[in-house]
Amino acid sequence: MLNPPSATEVLSVSTTDSTQLTVYRDTPARPRSDGATIVLVHGASVTADLWRVHTRHLTGLGFQVLRHDQRAHGHTPRGDAPLSIEQLADDLHQILRALAPTGPLVLVGHSLGALVLQELAARRPQLLPRIRGMMLLSATAHGASVLPGRGPRALLLAVGRSLFALTCTHAPQAVDGVRRLLPDTHRYTLLPRPSTAPDGPPPCRHGVRHIPTADLAALWQSLRGYRARDLPVLEQLGERLVLMAGADDRHIPAARTAQLAERLPAARLEIVPHATHALPVRHPALISAHIAHLAAGPHPRPHLPKDPSFPNSPLSEQFL
DSSP states (O other), X not given: OOSOOOEEEEEEEEOTTOOEEEEEEEEOSSOOTTOOEEEEEOOTTOOGGGGHHHHHHHHHTTOEEEEEOOTTSTTSOOOSSOOSHHHHHHHHHHXXXXXXXXXXXXXXXXXXXXXXXXXXXXXXXXXXXGEEEEEEESOOSSOOOSOOXXXXXXXXXXXXXXXXXXXXXXXXXXXXXXXXXXXXXXXXXXXXXOOOOTTOOOOGGGGGGGSOHHHHHHXXXXXXXXXXXXXXXXXXXXXXXXXXXXXXXXXXXXXHHHHXXXXXXXXXXXXXXXXXXXXXXXXHHHHHHHHHHHHHOSOSOOOXXXXXXXXXXXXXXXXX
């Protein structure tokens, strides 16, 4: 059997402000004796369900996987702490302390999740000896931008994004009122947060439906204002650090990831042709293969297919 069944536990980890983070621990049926714990961190406006296909592949290879609904996402409430990248990094540190206090780690983050991992490494350099590998998908050193590229189309899109972000920031309750009037099937409708379920995270494509506009605006401001710090800490990972981006990403252009790679010359950089910001969704086999290679331990640079055949995922591209 290619992917033998794994067991998923739904756990709760308390943070410094007493917020209960919902964590999903996926344990393989046949664990590897030398396997690292793989930690998967999703981006803004989705849930830990982003990693559903990857988790099935990785547990099938014998690796234990931890994924969680970040603060204000999925089954995890907002809490009282500021909704900042620094706080999200501290939340992840609490999860590692509680559920993976020892042993090797492989850390993987997409978009906002990549920034959270960059911040975690800067704030907790004592974790570096444990990190067998780190993969940053759609990463940047300069935060998110409303400008997705050059040319008239990019400028027009930037104007629309700026106006929308301004409205969400200064009139979130009004936007919430409009969202509540939308049909339940609309991607941006606002619905009550789902009750805790024992079988896993809410569907990824529904993540934004349960996040109030004020929280989305706070996340956006945190993304825009982010500036990577203490990059020499990341540089210590050498080839254990992998940077990947989609060539057609309009949320965090591949050029931003390439700029980060220039500051981390030992890291591996891969730009995936024709891929968008939905890189982990549209190319799960490629991403999973890279993760498994990192988790298996140090060895030469892998020769992986650029665009492997894999079933299309139904998840949408609405996330950051």
